Amino acid sequence: MKKYFVRFSRMLVLYCSMAATSQAQNASTSLCDYVDPFIGTQEMGHTFPGATVPFGMVQLSPETDTIPYSVNGRYNGEVYRYCAGYQYTDPTIVGFAHTHFSGTGHSDLGDFLIMPTTGKLQLNPGTTEHPETGYRSRFSHEQESASPGYYKVLLEDDNITAELTTTTHTGLHQYTFPKTDVGHIILDMNYNIYNYDGKVIWASVRVENDTLVTGYRITRGWARNRYLYFAMSFSKPIKEYGMKSNEKLVYKGFWRKFDETKNFPQMEAKEMVNYFDFDVADGQPVKIKFALSAVSTEGARKNLEAEIPHWDFEKTKTEARNLWEKELEKVKIKAGHEKMVAFYTSLYHAFINPITYNDVDGKYRGLDQNIYEADGFTNYTVFSLWDTYRALHPLFTVLQPKRANDMVKSMIKHYEQSVHHLLPVWSHFNNENWCMIGYHAVPVMVDAYLKGIRDYDIDKAFEAVIKSSTHNSYDGIGEYMKYGYAPFDNVNNSASLTLEYAYDDWTIAKMAQSLGKKEEAAAYLKRAQYYKNLFDPEVGFIRAKLSTGEWKKPFNALKTTGEGYIEGNAWNYSFYVPQDVAGYMQLLGGEKKFISRLDSLFEMHLPDEFFEESEDIDRVGIIGGYVQGNEPSHHVPYLYAWTSSPWKTAEKIHQIINTKYNPKPDGLCGNDDCGQMSAWYIFSSMGFYPVCPGTNEYVIGSPCVNEATIDVGEGKTFTMKANSLTDKNIYIQSVTLNGKPWHKTYITHEDVMNGGELIFNMAGKPNKKWGTGKESKPYSIATNEN
């Protein structure tokens, strides 16, 4: 990826070419070569192409526009496309910012935009149509490349080559200027993702000496009160510097004493764009180390000094790549090239969020804005839990058990610091943004606990899950407890809430059982079945109910709004009973009805009106009425495993894998959601999926790669082989685990973590008898609990 490619006229052709080149260059040596950071950067994926290290605090990536949150006082839908700052089809780059979510459906961040320019100093970004009116520049994908931990682009307007790499807390920029005297480095302190007037409540920049600048800003956005500090070190001395601001100082005590228009080292304002000029006549690039801290500029300086004590760009770039290689090597697969790219890019996307949220000295800013020290653990933030409790966190229990443990610790700390005494819902940077529903930190914690990840205060963990599930005034919990369901007339998303709370509650019952807390176990096992209170046998769906006990009328099983669901409808959400699939099947009227309902979901045709009213769902992401592009039904294809037709899962999985995860910029069928979409891909390709975190079971689907070897630690490996797998041979004929025939439609976490070999023998037609025995079925409350 180190040299530019010949110009092709069509993007797609270029794309194939890039991937092919990668493979050719590094063939057997590097899994990083299979990672294509551009996947998901077009349309709905909301991933970013820039540089980051696994779970790093810095995501240093290009921004391709400055889309305002509102235009003429009205919400601007366009802002949604820029959740990660970059849209692949855009023609210009505004600059490079240091923080980005990966794949989210709402956003924030975009902190500390840096842009190099030459010629006339321009301190406004300019427009897409006329980039020459500002500091932004045209670029083309022919002169752009990205790989794990590295991003490079030619900024065409000023002919500047920009290269980016990172460590955990520090971005390293390298800007190679054309032959000229002065190079400008713009620092736009007012650039934001999801930008609106007044989002920056204060920005400060201090020029400490001729190569070191520190600063910070406080923003009120999705995070209501977010502090981020930086330390920025230049490889060359600053010649001159200054700022542009519309700040009207009320008290100007200093202005008659200094020339503050230029080279005044204390620049502060609400809105501010700074510049730093460098002598570039020597042809040497301007390099910038840019470290972040949520604690202080002192913290950022420590991070900077600890992580990059040199100016060797190649060294940091290689270290970043090596970190990724080490993480990617945790799963070694054999598959065709496209699947290799899709798989390792998924693994890459799965290991970006959550991010490290403490400085090298352990300090971090807590939810109460006080400074804490993470003693003996890494503190993480960016918990998109409604998405990630499903498969991403379970994936961590296999591939990242130490981090999974520290994420539990981080959640307990969040709970302790929360004035609401709640575990995180959707949290980032010492803020709770309350996005989406449920108390899904609970299943994450319980799943980790039940899988033996327990290096934290277990009593405190149990206290936190109990408190979070009994908070009377939070999002209908009080009414849910009172009525046995969240009533539609009083609570938003009441049906979805009831289903998700019931599942979360079931995990609490399991933890209580494990701790010998019989009373709590019984109470939560009861709550785990509250889903039954919303099952309407008349219509055969989960349906919103009023506080009077009457059903909400009218009822429309297709509608995603106004029916008590969030980002889903009755068709999808009615399958959301992972803790009691068998019980729900009975309720519905037996297996036949259940299978028929599943089949219909995948086969139905949705009318156009459906997409007009539905949030976060579009045609790209669906199969029939099944939505892969959003989370609520990610487990649904696996539900056949509870029936006498487990073979039906295979078709669905292969169809999804082959049509919803194209290794192209626009290849993701929905938001990657901090890696949840990717985690689904990773598990599903290997042939099994955590349908119900909190059990130790991975439900068998149908493998899509020929072989996968998982490093499960302590020198052990777990290998999946799919003998005879082809595009047509997608059906399981037989299975062996460690050489013995295997008839269950699931394997356990222990099976995986003990190491061993899972062999699937595949064929073009299903073995309709495999996995159909009564004892073969995964966990359900109805069949497993007294």
Add this chain to the structure above:
Amino acid sequence: MKKYFVRFSRMLVLYCSMAATSQAQNASTSLCDYVDPFIGTQEMGHTFPGATVPFGMVQLSPETDTIPYSVNGRYNGEVYRYCAGYQYTDPTIVGFAHTHFSGTGHSDLGDFLIMPTTGKLQLNPGTTEHPETGYRSRFSHEQESASPGYYKVLLEDDNITAELTTTTHTGLHQYTFPKTDVGHIILDMNYNIYNYDGKVIWASVRVENDTLVTGYRITRGWARNRYLYFAMSFSKPIKEYGMKSNEKLVYKGFWRKFDETKNFPQMEAKEMVNYFDFDVADGQPVKIKFALSAVSTEGARKNLEAEIPHWDFEKTKTEARNLWEKELEKVKIKAGHEKMVAFYTSLYHAFINPITYNDVDGKYRGLDQNIYEADGFTNYTVFSLWDTYRALHPLFTVLQPKRANDMVKSMIKHYEQSVHHLLPVWSHFNNENWCMIGYHAVPVMVDAYLKGIRDYDIDKAFEAVIKSSTHNSYDGIGEYMKYGYAPFDNVNNSASLTLEYAYDDWTIAKMAQSLGKKEEAAAYLKRAQYYKNLFDPEVGFIRAKLSTGEWKKPFNALKTTGEGYIEGNAWNYSFYVPQDVAGYMQLLGGEKKFISRLDSLFEMHLPDEFFEESEDIDRVGIIGGYVQGNEPSHHVPYLYAWTSSPWKTAEKIHQIINTKYNPKPDGLCGNDDCGQMSAWYIFSSMGFYPVCPGTNEYVIGSPCVNEATIDVGEGKTFTMKANSLTDKNIYIQSVTLNGKPWHKTYITHEDVMNGGELIFNMAGKPNKKWGTGKESKPYSIATNEN
């Protein structure tokens, strides 16, 4: 002061009565009884009447209005009267805030306004005319009292008795409600002194539990970026709470999940007024411990818990008074009652600023916003140095040597944290506001150093004074060094600057001499005489000069604006050569001219136009053309000591003492300026004054109290006795020091600190021979240096 007084119709009568009552009650036991915190609270004094402990971080005091900084976009002169939040003639109290400067001429602070109310909840302050339209209340001085560490008032509108006391970091409120059900406590997070729209850039309040609230706000005012945190603990559980705000949240993720209109524990906004309701039917008062920290809410909680681990209001009140008593006992005087009141109130006012600026655990927020730990010293802030280097800091070298040492340390830390590498000019709360001129931290540090106060890094101190005096781009220093004066055409206040820099430079020369740094000593001794470059023999005044070497034309010796002076004119400023009075006298044309000029200054009549154009000077503060109400000429009455007529000082001193320091609310003739005016009074009443800090000399004036015994530490005392002193016997006949005749017009710091007895024999006519010998004269460059 514990019971209310009978209502008198005239304020003044009431006033005398209050003081008399105080004396009668505690006669010989308590010096605190002589302190009247109301002195200076009317018109120009800008002191506050509320509770504080010596050098405490909390000044808990009533606010009597909400004056905006600007009205219809124009500066509102009225705001100036409210520098300390309180004006004695106002009829209403808005509430009680926790931070106030003492006596300043610009302002800020007023943090965290608390107000108790009953009945209808009103979250706006209301107006002076119609206090019933808001939470403010009428009050009268008959139902108000104040003494060191204690303030009490009856809030008439709701019949609530408010009592306030403090520790170093914590205010303790006690509100006694009338018979009613619910008492409201209002917390107005948007109240400010020097208030303008947008001054609060963020405010946050967290209800941690039913008795503990934490929070903070960030303001941009005189301090450009000031952070202040609090922890507030109630003696009763909160029944209900809420907020009023005009904040328009862009993202409202939480609002469909909580009822955030009431009892939502995380309240954040730019502008916010909070309330907390209490059950007061039991007749028990609502008490509030309110601790501050510049570091964090955690720091505030620690301060609160360490300082007031109980709910005993009387205990804290007594402890506060005892702290004051201990400080006041450092000087025991004998004098008539009015002078006792004036003296001890001056001592009280001298020991309020600077304030302690670190938490009980030593942590404080530095000038770079990073958190530091004061190891083994108290970190101080609120340095109004243009005022206080003259007499207040010298007073500290005598009465507060440990604090004087720690103030030097604090200044060195400021220098180390300053991005400009400058010592403080006018600094408060980790901010430099750059108010007024000079680098007068330098004489403060050098004076302390030369007086043997040296428990800090002396090399670093010397580095700091050198760097601060050679900062090329700060306030004309570069040009001053280049031309030997600050040129009028390029630099504001060029004549004042030149004079004050020259004096400051002289102190550096003295420190360099002491350190054996001959080169620096010689260089700064040269700079110390740059004042000569601005002496125009034609007009006989110091006069602004252009960079061309020509005098600024036209010249008006009376004008205070447009002539190169700041808050002064040529008449006053031309005497500002404390380091070389003899040299200046020669320049002027000899002693006769000098005395005549001094006499004229005190005898001239200033036209009305003078006061119209002059900042911070009014008729109340002047004698002839001499200005006691502002600082530049505070040393001038003592300059006769360098002449053959030292006796002339006596008349001036007694006239100033008797007419410019009336022990009444409107008795101060100008801003107390953090205690500088008071320090002048303290020194001058005892008969000597530090005309030229940096020498060890106190120039003898004429004592105004009969006796003063100073506790100089280590069990030693220095006693001044003024035998035969009466209103008429103001002239020195003879002096003895430790029993030996004393002919010098000064005594030394060592004379004082070694302990001993200085006896003045006073008479109604001057002994014109005393102190006239050549060897009697205080230091001047011209006579003391080679």
